[in-house]
Amino acid sequence: MLSGLSNLRDARIRIAKRIVKELHAGAVVNLGVGIPSLIQNYLKPDSHVYLQSENGLLGMGPTPPKDEIDMNLISASKHPISLGIGSSLFSSADSFAMIRGGHIDIAVMGALQVSEKGEIANWAVPGKDILGVGGAMDLVASAKKIIIAITHVTKDRTPKIIQKLTYPSSGTRAANLIVTEKALFEVKDNTLLLKEIAEDSSLQEIKQLTEAHFIISDDLQTMKIN
Amino acid sequence: MLSGLSNLRDARIRIAKRIVKELHAGAVVNLGVGIPSLIQNYLKPDSHVYLQSENGLLGMGPTPPKDEIDMNLISASKHPISLGIGSSLFSSADSFAMIRGGHIDIAVMGALQVSEKGEIANWAVPGKDILGVGGAMDLVASAKKIIIAITHVTKDRTPKIIQKLTYPSSGTRAANLIVTEKALFEVKDNTLLLKEIAEDSSLQEIKQLTEAHFIISDDLQTMKIN
Amino acid sequence: MTIGECKKRISAKDAVKMIQKGDSLLVGGFGICGTPFTLIDTITESNHARELTIISNNLGEAGKGLGKLLISKHIKKAIGSYFTTNRDAVKAWNNGELEIELIPQGSLAEAIRAGGAGIAGFYTKTGVGTEIAKGKEERDFEGETYIFVRGIRARLALIKADKADTMGNLVYARTARNFNPMMATAADIVIAEVDEIVEAGTLDPEQIITPHNYVDYVVLNDRYEKIGGEYVERTK
């Protein structure tokens, strides 16, 4: 058994694996940096999930073998990638027209904080340098569905799922789903609904490590990864 | 000699030929319907004038031989054309981004009327159906230079170059040059400057057939076609 | 043939069933170049898809493309840039049988692109000082006057491409591209008529103009064939 997942790497992998199950065949998905970028490793080749990379690609394939690396073909995380079958290449303007026009089914993104209404803070920390926003706000505003992939607490065990954002928000649009290594929440009618608890966690632990109010699903499940 | 050009066809050809001389090597030129569309016939193959067609092409080539006609390759006048060397194809949005962004050097267009300030009316007649505007207003607003190609008077000998437009204008932007079968006017500081008279016309005739005020260039020339 | 593998493929008849009375439709093409002939002809044979608002540069030509749909009395209103050359459109307008809304061609193209790109509206110089600007918001930027144009979307888009691959990626043929790529982005339901369906992976990723996620359904043009460079209705 996973013993409390003291290992951050295992926690991140678990989150990625759980989110894979949310990506239905045919879905056009944008994966953010950090945990979301791990998801590709766990997608089955026949999943028919199409990865959009905001730097100008639909149909991102996995990391190529070393002798096929071409740094003219990179992901938004700036890692070398390959072209999947039926992929297409386009400019940043066309890529964000795709994002902003509502043509991305699911955006999976990291966050610094999520509020109990599902609001997202994922680009800046108060008092620190605000030097990067990237495509986060474009995705928050316009993706059809937003899945947040975060560890349940920070390294110093501060909750990330909190009552009100204290960090700058990334938009007025709320997340639809929050997946941590301990739990899965759905955001419904401005409220968090706890739907799954990891087998090595407990309702007591979730309550302790979640500052936000949440309600518990009548159909509370154990989180299944594989 | 041309005897008064009673022939409308000859008049139109003369206008087209005279305008060819205004199209410098390297120029990107949009040709409107009517007289402007004749210009292509008189461009030398080595002219390095690049014709833009607003339906999505830069580098329009001449009418192809009958067995090479492809109605998927047409001009904005909806005639079959060919692809010149170095031509490129694009969407209507990209085509009008090119036009509206100021990337067309010269637009040659017909007109129903031109005012003595160079204002253009070329899309509608009062009291008649207003059912077509096409790309006229886009070109009037944004081409770097506008050349008007018109017969000097209407079929019933009404002047087309008049003091004030009585037909709906195509924009606030003025033409830069007006070429008829009888004369060439430059528009300078909101004033028409008569620069050339055709060899079969006369200053007297121009005065008679032009309602607009104009001034006469110190360097008035006989219009040369070839 | 790999056509059977295209999961988005449906018949023209099934495609037309999705159109409701009073619907708004983006229809690709410039004149009759880049026009979804098979889909349009199938609408003419339907009885439910009437009182349509058609957003298209023209209404085809008299008796061709959208010109057919006009004669068959399926069109209530046309929004586009140039209707003068279709004598039937002029006649219908004169008889009060057709509403017309004129938009300069560049503003039309840009508005459809905006509609598909999440842009609510934009400012352009085109049309300033003309009858087109009447009732439109004006605004000055750096001493120049612009008018405001709203983005355009419709419930359905009927577009025409040269080829689809089995995933629904599209490439166009020459100037038959025109309004089709923008229209593919600006409707709730996008139906692409194509001359040919090819295996996914055979189109060059650099050359795909419409990525597959914009295309909901693919219909094969089975009514017209190209003869002497023109689309000619097949004899049945």
Place this chain on the structure above:
Amino acid sequence: MTIGECKKRISAKDAVKMIQKGDSLLVGGFGICGTPFTLIDTITESNHARELTIISNNLGEAGKGLGKLLISKHIKKAIGSYFTTNRDAVKAWNNGELEIELIPQGSLAEAIRAGGAGIAGFYTKTGVGTEIAKGKEERDFEGETYIFVRGIRARLALIKADKADTMGNLVYARTARNFNPMMATAADIVIAEVDEIVEAGTLDPEQIITPHNYVDYVVLNDRYEKIGGEYVERTK
């Protein structure tokens, strides 16, 4: 070789001479993918082209691409979407040596496209309710709030393409396309750095992304070669 026939071709040195102190430059690339390395390196060796405002998604990487231009103290201000990953940019900003203006990546791309397309500005949902929206005009359309974004232009654009033909038509390589095609449309002077110049007529008209009329000058990348998929500085 047909390179001599490209009338737009100039040396990187002559290209950089056109840049003036205090100029605004659009510079293509995403990180260092699709970056005009030769032009940037040549600027670092110039003494006149300083106090530049650079409009680019990033400032390259630390010591690479625009990162070099930062170290050589040629940049006064950077306008873009993501500077966090270049530690030199963060340091320069902290030391008050670099001004930074943040724009969401999609708004940046769209604003440059607008600047090149005669669009004065547009309304987007991106950034509504965030610090990015502060001081920006808000407006509601059909119950949703949008913010107004102005088009962006610069005096010069330095872009990177894969190939130019001798007329100046451009094609790009894979995701090295990114911001380059829009930047080619949005500056008074457009200088395209390319890895290769080919004969006009050899590029497929369907595949040309930047038509030649957008390109004023072509500079051949003669400082970097691709080794193991990466651009590596040539040993002199």
